[in-house]
Amino acid sequence: MKKTHIALAVATLALCSAGLAEAANDEPITPIKPAANINLGQVELGKKLYFDPRLSKSGFISCNSCHNLSLGGTDNIPTSIGDKWQQGPINAPTVLNSSLNLAQFWDGRAADLKAQAGGPIANPGEMGFTHDLAISVLQSIPGYVREFKQVFGADKIEIGDVTAAIAEFEKTLVTPNSRFDQWLLGRSDALTADELAGYNLFKNAGCVACHNGEAVGGNSYQKLGIVEPYKTTSGAEGRAAVTGDDADRFNFKVPTLRNVELTYPYFHDGAANTLTEAVDIMGRLQLGRKFSASENAKIVAFLKTLTGKQPSFLLPILPPSSDATPRPTPFGK
Amino acid sequence: MKKTHIALAVATLALCSAGLAEAANDEPITPIKPAANINLGQVELGKKLYFDPRLSKSGFISCNSCHNLSLGGTDNIPTSIGDKWQQGPINAPTVLNSSLNLAQFWDGRAADLKAQAGGPIANPGEMGFTHDLAISVLQSIPGYVREFKQVFGADKIEIGDVTAAIAEFEKTLVTPNSRFDQWLLGRSDALTADELAGYNLFKNAGCVACHNGEAVGGNSYQKLGIVEPYKTTSGAEGRAAVTGDDADRFNFKVPTLRNVELTYPYFHDGAANTLTEAVDIMGRLQLGRKFSASENAKIVAFLKTLTGKQPSFLLPILPPSSDATPRPTPFGK
DSSP states (O other): OHHHHHHHHHHHHHHHHHOHHHHHHHOSBOOOOOOOSOOHHHHHHHHHHHTOGGGSSSSOOOHHHHSBTTTTTBOOSSSOEEGGGEEOSSOOOOOTTGGGSSSBSTTOOBSSHHHHHHHHHHOTTTTOOOHHHHHHHHHTOHHHHHHHHHHHOOSSOOHHHHHHHHHHHHHTOOOOOOHHHHHHTTOGGGSOHHHHHHHHHHHHTTGGGTSOBTTTSOSOEEESOSSSOOOOSOOOOBTHHHHOOGGGTTEEEOOOOTTTTTSOSBSTTOOBOSHHHHHHHHHHHHHOOOOOHHHHHHHHHHHGGGOOOOOOOBOOOOOOOOTTSOOOOOSOO | OHHHHHHHHHHHHHHHHHOHHHHHHHOSBOOOOOOOSOOHHHHHHHHHHHTOGGGSSSSOOOHHHHSBTTTTTBOSSSSOEEGGGEEOSSOOOOOTTGGGSSSBSTTOOBSSHHHHHHHHHHOTTTTOOOHHHHHHHHHTOHHHHHHHHHHHOOSSOOHHHHHHHHHHHHHTOOOOOOHHHHHHTTOGGGSOHHHHHHHHHHHHTTGGGTSOBTTTSOSOEEESOSSSOOOOSOOOOBTHHHHOOGGGTTEEEOOOOTTTTTSOSBSTTOOBOSHHHHHHHHHHHHHOOOOOHHHHHHHHHHHGGGOOOOOOOBOOOOOOOOTTSOOOOOSOO
16 A cells, blocks of 8 residues: 555656656657558468468478567577577667567678578578579469469569568567656656666666667667677677678667567577576666666566567467478488 | 269178168277277377477477378477487377277387376476476466466466376367268268278288277287388387286387378388288288288278378467576587
8 A cells, every 4th residue: 555655656756846747758768659551461371371381491480480570579588599509699689679670680690670581591691591482382382372372463582572571571560558658648657666767767867868769679780888888798899790890899779678578588699598687787878877676677577567568469370381392301311 | 083983882792781870880990989988188288298399408399390280290200200319119109089098108118198298397308307307497488387286276387287288189189970980880981992892901811900999000019020020210118118028029009090091101110101002011021921912902002092181280389488497508518
């Protein structure tokens, strides 16, 4: 009872000082909007492709293996497992809200989701296949041939249509209606006093300089390790791998903090297991600020209010292979 | 038009000679009944566990990895991929309708689904974990602790409750309403003339001696290679591994033929890629009969009418790990 009273009092004070209507308008974070301009035929087809391990050499790895929609759109391991259990070089970013990113991959080497979707299929360390082989598999599956014809109007399946359909499905994977967004939209009791205090700290300490906008990140490249260098065994170079400019070394796309409660471990090398650890490291390395345990806990409490409505859809049932379908080769060369 | 006429004529003849009412009663295959006596709390919890890769050492492999419900409840590769990409010794049997089996695994070494569910978690070649470690993971996840308490009434999670919940979910994975079952239940136009001819061949040639009942198999152990020996590089011994009796060598549980269109490749070693091949081999080795191409095609057409309603449910969203959750170890020892 007492606790609730205090929480309400603090929340009320916060609202009084900020003014409810302006709160939402003036905030550096904006509510996630539900997906719009969606082609539902492409979404349903793309959803099947997203879950189909036949797009990999082994027949075992699908998009959902590393961007698992039961687990916040990621795999919750430091770096992903690829064909033949190869260890990936970098932490799998969440697919949730990835349509809001300025570009895809940690180094932004793909301009958009469509350009990204083709990457892992043909990456020898990930799905280990080729686009030609993936197409020959899909073209041999009557259920897919019919659905591609229905959606794209052509008899011949093209890789560009495959990646367009996957990207269209991914556009639906936004997560609106988090408690924080409810607060932004005017539900003043959506946050506790601690969560609100955490948000104010997040703003005042400067986290918001990089983590802002609809995705609370994802809209700029920033150097990791501004005040202190970031120590890692990871060989990932960041943006320099794309631009060839040494000044871009260790520049990474700022990850979204939406659903960050679900997307552990953190950073491009997946080295931080907990939000407490991640907030502490970010404070010291990026802002030159050592958060106290109490400050850290409040920021973490705020971050957990960014968990939104997770994707909700029926598990797709995939069309069966035909006698003509090339079989996967999980073992052997 | 002509084709339809002939089909109808043949179907009508078949019905006349058999008599519709008796048809269903006299047939050696019986329709699948929807699941009954189901505990929905256990189902919802078991569904989450079934999809949760945190029950594996790597954090990458779940029950659904090898018994993929998007793919007919199996993985569609000859033998499964386990922890660190180990090659499994045997073809993953479908989980669909597995509640109808007389026992679980190809050699029947688990009495029921509950006994089966614990096996892969602790098998070093499959999920590579231990029951104790799996429990310590689940017990550290607040969302699971609450749900286990709600469903089983205890604060402490027990492995027996984990496997009971998974088994309860699996009991729901029956596939009623196949076209063949519709025909059994009186919809006389549910099968084409070829499919019906295939069914009659299936009965008359003797396939039905082993493949009968609700699951069209799954209710007896039989020797593979009665007339001619079965040639394989697989070391699986069959029932002898359980009974220790050499007479049981190469005795395997007869697989269900329900949804067999989806569960390729076939046999305990996954050596047959197509139904055509499987029917040919079964005819020669088990029955001493070489089916003509036309006979084979009819039997295959019949088998494809056994595809039933696939499981239909929302992709489960899993409760997040806490700071205390032991992290998976996909690489290293």
